[in-house]
Amino acid sequence: MNQKNYWIPIIISILAGACIGLTVLLIQEKQKISDSSYATPVKKATPSVVNIYTQVIQQKGFNDSGKAKHSINLGSGVIATKDGFILTNHHVIQNAQSIVIALHDDRRIEAKLIGSDPSTDLAVLKIELSNLPNIQMGNSAKVSVGDKILAIGNPFGIGQTVTAGIISAKGRNSIGLNTYENFLQTDAAINPGNSGGALVNLRGELIGISSAIYSSTGGSQGIGFATPIDDALDVMSDIIKHGEVVRGYLGMDAQKITQSLAENLLLPTNHGLLVSDITKESPAEKAGIEVGDIILEINDTPSEDPFQIRHLIASLKPGTHISLVGIRGQQSYQTSIMLERQPTMQRISH
The missing domain is CATH 2.40.10.10 (Trypsin-like serine proteases)
Incomplete structure (x- = not known):
């Protein structure tokens, strides 16, 4: 091998190494910029x-x-x-x-x-306009507690504003703001006027619709709530198709059975849901469910959380049959119930 050919692979290796090193440096620099600025997802x-x-x-x-x-x-x-x-x-x-x-x-x-x-x-x-900049949708099911997020809205009418924070909790369902709750909780500042605005991830994708703040003063105190985009898109789809959300309706209120509740009421089991109210002429009443019954399973799913059961029933369409396993006194029973259409503005648990 002559001297000229000897140096060619060495030079190629040096150039390749330099390119890789430069690429790594550029990636690291870009990462530094993204860590210190939210400008890209905001834009x-x-x-x-x-x-x-x-x-x-x-x-x-x-x-x-x-x-x-x-x-x-x-x-x-x-x-x-x-x-x-x-x-x-x-x-x-x-x-x-x-x-x-x-x-x-x-x-x-x-x-x-x-x-x-x-x-x-x-x-x-x-709205009827051309060239509308629709937002890119994220996936709220993939959101994790601790994820960095941005809230974008119009607080106090002063103009569009961006605040930053993290996802503080998921699945908040007993706040008492709505009938159906599955909130993302965030510490990003959400103030009056932010309602209906966007909660986005650091890719600029929509993961929630800002809904409310938990505050005694009306100002942000580090606890804000947003409806997950997966839930919001389901609601939007129904509204576009039907003008309203069509939900299944059972007509039953129930509370979770705890160890102390079971002991105080001498219940035959310490798990399940205790029926506390039945709406007249509802599917639950027609099926013979009574106050005091204990519901163990619905559609082969253990009944432990009244909020989960509420969402399950609401997610099913009118005309759907559900199987229900319960206890009355010391006797267990199983029945099939056909869900009906939920009455307008119905605020029953299930």
């Missing part, structure tokens, strides 16, 4: 978050001219689809006479209310 997500202005006629009170008073309420929303469907909270648009959407690019347009669902505090609006 990606903010064009899809809108401000919502609603005009509400106050039921009581008149101005000096004898006309009914009007008030302007503020909130936020998220452009969910390219053809203009917007997700927001029910309470943002409740009793609104008119709804105006202000986009990130300063366009303003009146929105049409497609439908709302008070039970989950969600609503769907529609």
Whole structure:
């Protein structure tokens, strides 16, 4: 081998090593930038978050001219689809006479209310505009406690604002805000006006719809709640198809049986759900379920958590048959029940 050919592989190895080293340095530098700044996901997500202005006629009170008073309420929303469907909270648009959407690019347009669902505090609006920057959807099932997130909205009407935090908890279901709760909890500052805004991950993907704050003062105190996007998309799909959410209905209230409850009431078991109320003419009553019965299983699933059972029943469509295993006195029984359509604004547990 001559001297010239001898150096060629060495030079190639040196150049390849330099390229790899440079690539690693660039990746590390990019990682440093992403760790110190949320600019990339913010730039990606903010064009899809809108401000919502609603005009509400106050039921009581008149101005000096004898006309009914009007008030302007503020909130936020998220452009969910390219053809203009917007997700927001029910309470943002409740009793609104008119709804105006202000986009990130300063366009303003009146929105049409497609439908709302008070039970989950969600609503769907529609606007007719071209070139809409719909947000990229994430997967809230893959969200973990400790994940960094961003909340984007219009707090206090001062304009679009971004706050940062983490996912503090998942599956919060006994807050008492909605009939059906499965909240993501976050410490990102969520203030009045943020309602209906976006909770996004660091890829700029939507993982939740900001819903409420847990506060005695009305200001952020490090506990905010958002509806997971997986749940919100199910609600949106039903509202677009039917104008409302169609849920299964059983008509039964029950509470979890604990060891102390079982001992105090001399129950034959220390697990399951104790039926505390049956709605008249409901599927539960028609099937012969009685107050005091103990429900052990529904659809072969152990009945331990009333909130999980509530979501299970609500997730099934009217006409679906469920199997139920229970105890009355010392006698066990099994029955099949056909779910009916949940009455409008029904706030029964199941």
